[in-house]
Amino acid sequence: MNICRTKQQLKLAVKEAKGQGKTIGFVPTMGYLHEGHASLLRAAREENDIVVLSIFVNPMQFGPNEDLDRYPRDEQRDVALAAQCGTDIVFIPSVQEMYPSKPLTSIKVAEVSERLCGASRPGHFDGVGLVVSKLFHLVEPTRAYFGLKDAQQVAVIEQMVADLDMNVEIVPCPIVREPDGLALSSRNVYLSAIQRSEATVLSESLSELANALKLNGAMTPAQCIELVTDNIKEKTSGDIDYVELLEYPALMPVPAHEGLLDALADRKFIVALAVRFGSTRLIDNALFHVEEVIERV
Amino acid sequence: MNICRTKQQLKLAVKEAKGQGKTIGFVPTMGYLHEGHASLLRAAREENDIVVLSIFVNPMQFGPNEDLDRYPRDEQRDVALAAQCGTDIVFIPSVQEMYPSKPLTSIKVAEVSERLCGASRPGHFDGVGLVVSKLFHLVEPTRAYFGLKDAQQVAVIEQMVADLDMNVEIVPCPIVREPDGLALSSRNVYLSAIQRSEATVLSESLSELANALKLNGAMTPAQCIELVTDNIKEKTSGDIDYVELLEYPALMPVPAHEGLLDALADRKFIVALAVRFGSTRLIDNALFHVEEVIERV
Known part of the structure; x- marks a missing residue:
């Protein structure tokens, strides 16, 4: 499994795969992986030649009073789970690597992003749109896998992909639950x-x-x-x-x-x-x- | 020369070129081509395996009181000039093809887009960012060529490409002038x-x-x-x-x-x-x- 910490390393790995005509399945996450993420990786594994996982706790999608600082992290366990699921490439950039300077570009998806979590967490989906857009450009995935627990996120990303003619198929995957019904998170x-x-x-x-x-x-x-x-x-x-x-x-x-x-x-x-x-x-x-x-x- | 009027036709042509590992030089324009555009096509021709020209008068970058309706058009002459410059693919979509429904996604580049034409033409660079982003996703260019007459446009696009990690090299080209100095437009x-x-x-x-x-x-x-x-x-x-x-x-x-x-x-x-x-x-x-x-x- 190839662990990339820089965009340059990732781009090289992607270029090699693309040069061989391989399809790429991509699972973007904030890490601290659970069975929900694993189900996305397994779906990607089944449908593509190469599986890329990203682990990045994206500061741009957290509000000033939210839980960015205490968001749980366990890279070692994440990497082990990724390997178990047959992941080929794990991209784990630092914040500095993803945002070498303050981005001036913002992406907004009107209507779809305005209610539910968009209303409770102002700017959240702008941050999601920005980071997903960056990751799509870096990974150049054939298909990208998202869990339907974040159903609004799926809708926002599908709208963005359609509006911007992004060359990727969004694959929404069912919510994975504990035996007593609690959605994994x-x-x-x-x-x-x-x-x-x-x-x-x-x-x-x-x-x-x-x-x-x-x-x-x-x-x-x-x-x-x-x-x-x-x-x-x-x-x-x-x-x-x-x-x-x-x-x-x-x-x-x-x-x-x-x-x-x-x-x-x-x-x-x-x-x-x-x-x-x-x-x-x-x-x-x-x-x-x-x-x-x-x-x- | 392959003239594509739909995204599907264009994507097929791009996929074929990419599959053969070819580099793509891209010149996005609003048509009514002049020597300035020709200089971009020639630069693209020199540095890439495939040259793609797009001709699209983008309504999203015109304000309500601007000259969208009377913007000059001459497709036949444009196609002839494109052929002379060694263009391989010309993409000429309709407005309906580019925007099958009203886009909900907007792209804003702060600071760089706020003065000069950005101040005189509110929303202009949002429209430019949106259409260039769409075209980049459709054409997947290795390099894209822009004239420095629109120096702010070059700056806005370079900022967008950097912020969104778009996988394209922006090549700014010198202003082409009439013998008496007037910039071609x-x-x-x-x-x-x-x-x-x-x-x-x-x-x-x-x-x-x-x-x-x-x-x-x-x-x-x-x-x-x-x-x-x-x-x-x-x-x-x-x-x-x-x-x-x-x-x-x-x-x-x-x-x-x-x-x-x-x-x-x-x-x-x-x-x-x-x-x-x-x-x-x-x-x-x-x-x-x-x-x-x-x-x-």
């Missing part, structure tokens, strides 16, 4: 035992909503949100940052007064939530395809 | 006979400044600007949009009270101007390397 390590046990309510409430929708496709967006919100409020000590129901991937509101199945016809919608347990902010979501809900009714 | 065709004859004062005043600086390197920025401004005001009916002296390529002001050679040490500066003759806006500039001025003193 590098931040789960911050949770106390009590918070950890309460946090299962997030995925449980989304499952409950899915069941309710199967029984009653005429539920309104407000009723869906209420079901999830009430559950979290009743069963946890968490502070709700948001619970929202939006069309996906446009991430625009659904007409409020209509039943969901009528309002959305053959489109997708997402119920996304962010909840704070102490200083730890967790996110989760469920994507619904209206046809599937109807079929299951 | 597709917009020169709009000038009346009288305006055309007055317009030579733009380059003449820049030459006069160059001579003055050789005699007196202690001139202040204000004195330099005054020399050019007075010349234009006295000898033409043109309306000055701006005459500015800035560091290049940062495009930031030079300390106002010092002599230029002291203030700038070993750096470059630009004197750039925009002047309206009727509804036709012309730009010109001169780049000065402080060492060279000193040598010539």
Whole structure:
């Protein structure tokens, strides 16, 4: 496995692979890898000649009061997991290497990046767009793999790729969960035992909503949100940052007064939530395809 | 010569060239080609295996009251000139092909894009950044050629390429002028006979400044600007949009009270101007390397 710490090393490795006509599968991460990341690496391994993993805790996507400094890191374990998953190249740049001077260029994706985490974390998706754009230019991937836990991130990146005619296929991959339903996240390590046990309510409430929708496709967006919100409020000590129901991937509101199945016809919608347990902010979501809900009714 | 009207056709042609390990020289233009464009094509021809020209009048870089609708076009002549210069691929997309839906993604280059034409034409360089970024992703050039008449455009694109780690070498090429000094521009065709004859004062005043600086390197920025401004005001009916002296390529002001050679040490500066003759806006500039001025003193 080739560990590159500079752009120059990475570019050389990419050039060699490209020169041989090889396809490149790319998994960009902030490290502290878990089974969710591993599932992305395995998908990349299956579909490409070369698998590139990047590990970079990108300061540009953290707000001034966020957890940049205490974001968990364990390079040795990450590298071992990468090797297990058949990774060929790991790119681990320093902040100085990625940003040798303050970037003057900014990338903004309107509409898609404005709600949910975009509203709670101003500038977050600008930072994501910038670093993903840089990494795409450095890695020149055939396909790039992103987890749907960050469903808004997937939507923002897909929009950016389409608008900028970037030559890469975005592959969204399903959320990987603990046996009790908690979505895997590098931040789960911050949770106390009590918070950890309460946090299962997030995925449980989304499952409950899915069941309710199967029984009653005429539920309104407000009723869906209420079901999830009430559950979290009743069963946890968490502070709700948001619970929202939006069309996906446009991430625009659904007409409020209509039943969901009528309002959305053959489109997708997402119920996304962010909840704070102490200083730890967790996110989760469920994507619904209206046809599937109807079929299951 | 391969004329591509769709992204798909272009991508196929690029993929074939890349697969053979060929280098690609790229000249993005808005068409109505003149000797300035031809000089870029010839430079690209000399340094690369494949030469790609794009012709696209990009609506996103025109303001609502600008000359998008009357921007001159002559595809047949452009294609003939491209062939003469040894171009391999010409990309001529429609607006619908380049922007199948309204782009939500925007690219902004702070500081460098804020003065000169960036101040006179709000949003202009956002439009340039967007379309150049799209074209770079579609063409995947080894080198891209830009004329220094649009010196700010060169600076903005170089900054964007550096910040986004784009894998392309930007090659700035000298301004091409008419025998009487007027910088070539597709917009020169709009000038009346009288305006055309007055317009030579733009380059003449820049030459006069160059001579003055050789005699007196202690001139202040204000004195330099005054020399050019007075010349234009006295000898033409043109309306000055701006005459500015800035560091290049940062495009930031030079300390106002010092002599230029002291203030700038070993750096470059630009004197750039925009002047309206009727509804036709012309730009010109001169780049000065402080060492060279000193040598010539």
